[in-house]
Amino acid sequence: MSVPKAELHLHIEGTLEPDLAFALAARNGVELPCADTDALREAYRFQDLQSFLDLYYALMTVLRTERDFEDLADAYLARAAAQGVRHAEIFFDPQAHLARGVGMGTVVEGLWRALGGSEERHGVSTRLIMCFLRDESAESAMATLDAAGPYLDRITGVGLDSAEVGHPPRKFREVYEAAAALGLRRVAHAGEEGPPEYITEALDVLGVERVDHGLRCVEDPALVERLVRERVPLTLCPLSNVRLRTVDTLAGHPLPAMLDAGLMCTVNSDDPAYFGGYAGDNFDAVRGALGLGPERLRELARNSFLASFLDDDEALRARYLAEVEAYDFG
Numbered sequence: 255m256s257v258p259k260a261e262l263h264l265h266i267e268g269t270l271e272p273d274l275a276f277a278l279a280a281r282n283g284v285e286l287p288c289a290d291t292d293a294l295r296e297a298y299r300f301q302d303l304q305s306f307l308d309l310y311y312a313l314m315t316v317l318r319t320e321r322d323f324e325d326l327a328d329a330y331l332a333r334a335a336a337q338g339v340r341h342a343e344i345f346f347d348p349q350a351h352l353a354r355g356v357g358m359g360t361v362v363e364g365l366w367r368a369l370g371g372s373e374e375r376h377g378v379s380t381r382l383i384m385c386f387l388r389d390e391s392a393e394s395a396m397a398t399l400d401a402a403g404p405y406l407d408r409i410t411g412v413g414l415d416s417a418e419v420g421h422p423p424r425k426f427r428e429v430y431e432a433a434a435a436l437g438l439r440r441v442a443h444a445g446e447e448g449p450p451e452y453i454t455e456a457l458d459v460l461g462v463e464r465v466d467h468g469l470r471c472v473e474d475p476a477l478v479e480r481l482v483r484e485r486v487p488l489t490l491c492p493l494s495n496v497r498l499r500t501v502d503t504l505a506g507h508p509l510p511a512m513l514d515a516g517l518m519c520t521v522n523s524d525d526p527a528y529f530g531g532y533a534g535d536n537f538d539a540v541r542g543a544l545g546l547g548p549e550r551l552r553e554l555a556r557n558s559f560l561a562s563f564l565d566d567d568e569a570l571r572a573r574y575l576a577e578v579e580a581y582d583f584g
């Protein structure tokens with residue numbers, strides 16, 4: 255569905271399509287764990303978050319040069335634009351690259367080559383959000399923030415991702431304080447596989463402005479009430495939830511109930527190359543499986559711009575919001 259929308263939960267490494275993975279493997283002389291793209295697609299049957307992360311980290315080893323990161327981001331932006339994405343706030347995982355000897359400069363400059371030309375080439379405005387891997391140490395996160403020092407003019411905010419359970423937000427209190435002192439915006443994955451308490455901690459200890467996923471808030475009515483009252487945006491990823499088995503079926507996804515409760519939900523793709531679809535595909539999926547009508551779909555699109563970090567360009571946000579209101583769902 256091509257309703258104008260912002261994508262607020264998108265891991266750039268999770269946009270690595272099998273064709274590009276094999277092309278980059280050949281270009282860089284990297285051996286992949288699968289023989290061909292069909293075998294790779296066969297491997298996309300995940301039991302949970304960790305089984306996905308194992309493949310996600312293995313495959314991203316093909317990313318070596320600035321040009322690789324540029325090609326990756328440019329391919330995503332083209333696909334996203336074709337599905338109505340007008341603004342994208344893009345996560346990247348520097349620690350996963352630094353650990354392989356790929357420098358922060360290679361990653362950020364490469365991504366920036368694509369992002370810098372995105373408005374002109376694709377009609378998509380962008381922001382970059384640097385994520386810390388929560389299954390790595392707090393010291394490693396702090397060292398990553400230090401390494402990003404020369405590139406902070408290109409980085410809007412920080413996030414927290416990777417294996418959630420056993421790695422509560424409070425582990426990263428200091429690095430989030432340091433990020434805030436640098437003027438960076440703050441978001442974090444919480445309540446994907448982890449308990450509702452992690453959502454509360456992300457808000458109270460890390461000071462996040464948005465919660466990525468936040469799905470498990472539905473288990474705690476008092477938390478839902480708070481999220482509604484404080485208008486905390488949740489960046490939901492319905493196709494991801496099905497593929498990682500955080501919900502049993504798409505038809506059983508709590509999104510309609512969450513909207514009915516007054517939560518500020520957005521719909522996003524997370525890792526679209528792995529989970530069966532980009533932002534527009536996620537909108538199509540929730541329309542089809544959950545029977546959301548035009549006003550609910552418009553609300554989701556509107557929320558995406560309201561929850562975005564476009565505070566530095568209110569004129570652009572207003573233009574996007576006007577496009578949402580004018581969209582004809584047919």
Ligand SMILES: Nc1ncnc2[nH]cnc12
Nearest residue numbers: 265415416417443524525
């Ligand atoms: N859905 C997800 N949850 C946590 N970490 C991730 N990294 C990439 N995708 C992720």
Ligand SMILES: [Zn+2]
Nearest residue numbers: 263265415524
């Ligand atoms: Zn995610």
